Amino acid sequence: MTDQRHHFRQPLQRSPFHPRIEAANVLNAWAPWAGYTTALNFGDVAMEHSAIRSTASVYDVSPMIKYAIEGPDAVAYLDRLTLRRVAGMPVGGVQYTAWCNDAGHVLDDGTLFRFDETRFRLCCQERHLPWLLDSAIGFDVTIRDVTEEVAGLSLQGPTSFAVLKAAGAAELADLKPFRMAEVRLGPVGPVTVSRTGFTADLGYELWVAPERALDLWDHLMISGRLHGIRPVGTEALNIARIEAGFITANADFVCAEHALRPDRARQPDEIGLDWMVDLDKGPFNGRAAIRAARRDRTLKWALVGLDIEGNISAEGSIVYLGGRKEVGQITAAVWSPTTKRNIALAQLLRPWHRDAGDKLRVEIYALRELQYHKLMLPARVVKRPFFNPPRRRATPPAMF
Template sequence: MRSPLPRDHFRKPLLQTPFHPRIAALMQAEDWSNWGGYVSAHTIRDAEQEYFAIRNAASLFDLTPMVKYRIAGPEAEAFLDRLTVRDVSRLAPGRVQYTAWCDDDGHVLDDGTLFRLGTAEFRLCCQERHLNWLLDSAIGFDVEVAEETAEVAALALQGPTSRALLTRAGFDGIETLKPFQIRDVWFKHGKVTVSRTGFTGDLGYELFTAPEAALPLWDRLWEAGAWHGLQAIGYEALDLARLEAGFIVANGDFVTAETAIRVDRRRTPDEIGLGWLIDEKKPAYWTGKRAIQAQRRDRSACWCLVGLDIDGNVPADHAIVYHKGKAEAGQITAAAWSPSAKRNIALASLRRPYGDTVKDDLWVEIYALRELAYHKMMVRARVVDRPFYDPPRRRATPPAEF
């Protein structure tokens, strides 16, 4: 199998995506990070301005380092039905499915999006690399599995003006694209696969193309974006938007089963809020089914991942959650003051029954830095539904003009 990395990749500490020249030219903060072995922008100019571009105009984020697998062959559907917890036979060509997959003990290996590009061709996108697991799981199936991360350049175009921007850029008919739907668009330099998906909980699209067409695509969007408030953004702004949407991040809000060192750090779908994905009635057996069914039958799930509304305006980053201010109930996995929801929000992993049947009298221990000294605060927290912020434009078809 061909390696997704060039032979001399070790000569560079981090790889550069096809869009890197454009992002580097815009970079003012010099705030870079490592995302899956690639140079990725954490903040380009100002994280606050980049966040408001997501919510009030349009934003462009380099999605290329997201791990991508091509899965194709006569038994691709059967293989994915065995691999994932959802019924892939119900996923029509030209549609996208949010999904997850588990090990034999029912612990989550990762979550991601499954694109059905054709009758027997799929693209699986996720946070972590799982090629060995996918290849082992594919034994006995007439299917080909290959990582194509370096072979597919990707952008996330998100925000209320994103649809109008695509129309101005010549993406005819894009207004009819429904959420979780895919469409191929051709332009001078090649094909662009556009999906109405994203990680911001807002109106938005993801665009996939060949590396050689990456810069022309960026330039085309950038030129059209001058009319629609387009800004290039880094991960810090995206991370705030995804928290407002209530989305979780692998090895951030939960530890994937392959990377967990301690056994008690692994989680089943029901323990990280992904139980709704499970289709127990689908005909095919899926990996982890028996363990998850046994956990549900015995009501033995130990954890739950919940949204919290916290008093005050000091983010409770990685704070400990207590019941009645004394009994330790769990820990915050992500927290921020939400500019759009005007709330102090958080995601928390709590040990049941806290967050499940016991939701009252929860407190969060926050250490706030004030005048070079940390002040301990115990503030009240309430379990609330997610998402924290959910604009109607996210689902409207056609999207309104902005």
Template sequence: MSSQGLAKEHYEMGLKKTPFYSRQKELDIMNEWHRWSGYTVPNVLNDVTFEYFAIRNSASVFDITPMAKYRIKGPDALDFMNRLLTRDMTKLRVGRVGYSVWCDDEGMVIDDGTVFRTSENEYLLCAQERQLETLKRNALGFDISFDDVSDDIAALSFQGPLTCTILKKVGFEGIDQLKMFDLKEFAFAGTTVMISRTGYTGDLGYELWINPENAGDLWDALFEAGKNYNVKAIGGDALEIARIEAGLLMAGKDFSPATSTVRPGHAKSPYELGLDWLVKLDKGVVFNGRRALIQERNKGPRYRFVRLDVEGNKTACSAYIFDRQGGKTIGHVSSAAWAPTAKKNVALGFVDMPYGEVGSTVWVEIYYQKELRWNRRWAKAVVMDGPFYNPERKTLTPPEAV
């Protein structure tokens, strides 16, 4: 059959450009881009080091338009969210944002994301990957409507210690009163922009959500207000360092979504991801995976999520974890980086239970290339209690005046 007139497969379609693409392209000198949910987005625009330090020392702008976004509304919106997610959604007030996960029937995590309660019966669910089929399956019997608004909302992650100062200069009066995980709508250029005090860097920061047709004006306003504050556009490589330094998980990197794992046992539960605080078994309603999670709570998880302080300066990318040098393999590293602000060689990973208690020592086998030759070294690693980097300014309200 001729393919003429048939819908193109995703791999035959050209990459889409976000409303911020032209602004980013003007600043790009590296020409290193990748695909994210059908959009082309930068790995780095100028220099990874400069972009990283913009996150920690001034202000950084990262395009998060490709995120999956779903608007869920109706009389049963709360009941639906409580059925879908593991946390107790009755505790999420209007004007607040919550982080959560959702699971399959075996209690394995499908994805994680943020939930914005924009009104009494309306939510915005944001995730890294598309979740339309999951929503369709769970919507049966609920009086709700849901729409994929991924392409209808342009979004920026604005992170760093000077972000509040710059936003005030743009004219967002009262932005300094937003607490962590608050959200509020502000007037801007004849429309509105929703601003949430959220982010993926473990630092002071905000996310800005706006109509695509007004996206360029918002970008220009941030850079004009921040021209004396060294505001920089950044790519995904700098963000990757910051999120590892903050000890934050990434789907597809630290865990395989349950809907895409091929081999049994390769998906992970919230308990195995160190997210047991998100599982509310006693919230009074049945939610996806609850029965399996009750069994796991009683029996104990298979793995433990660990944050490792690795000796030396050779990053432990894709390393195996051992109970001692040359000993038993007990786990693996999923993400690793040199953390410039924490000044640590850090790694995220998973070990078999009962290994990996806080304060314990494990070993990692590191391979690194130098002048086209592969080298191997053993390094001790200490299991840390909490993030490697967790500044007070992240939660301070109002943020410190600059």
């Protein structure tokens, strides 16, 4: 589409991998994500989830919003913007981070990639250009939306390194979690590979120019044939990410700039991101508010993992203390095939994230043949991730 005026004819954009995804999407299970049409599944969610946990899976992450942040002040700017310390980040490092407004309310979380001394890329769920530009006043830094300039493919699962080795990147054996490297993959040419992902399993994300996307897909599929590779959709990935205990913006928390109801905004401590707040690194957006909330004990919410009795998944349920008092709601839930537990992420009013003991109950309306079965199932707060295998971090990684 060269004439940009015609965009309305195709309201959802197509990812650079679309031709391959379309061919494999045998049930035509599509859903919009950030303005792109994306696959919900490729015909069998259980088999796809099984590939994530047993072999290798590919998931198209091209719709992720990506901003290039570059310039002599990039480090200072990012340290001012985000919660974690950026100055100490090595070149080739990747950081899971988040950023807040002045009230200390989380605007989004995302992944920060450092390419060299002055060049970074920030990947996130939502759009933030005005915020990023306004925050750059006074810094020698440029910020550009590069979403459409970078195609991303997530390769996750115990055989993902075996696939990459077969694809010609044996040197990735040395790549540690949250590091990236540039490799040449046979017919694809240069590919940036980061050891990152959304599954809590061994896995990598591969970044290429859009015009190399189909070659990358084809090369991985050929290289992975003996290693059980298969494309997976959002439904299977979502199961894996809940097992990993990862949160998603505007699903498990509401981005502060999107919150229509002001009481929906959350501080990092209220969505389980307290560990990334570096109060000692120098000034950053939201620091005073976060510090004050901790000091004055005004934090209201906490985000926890729940282990719920039974085997009926609890999406959208209200959480009670005893039988009556509402103390929170479930933001994501699934019967976990990997852990054989009924797990969920939930927002709980403080102090019940800590003090509820065995008193939490989850109200589930299970629709079975046109009738609801109303259940009040006991639940308890457990540590996240629900699933955290040693193979996730092993360096060099195992072949399966």
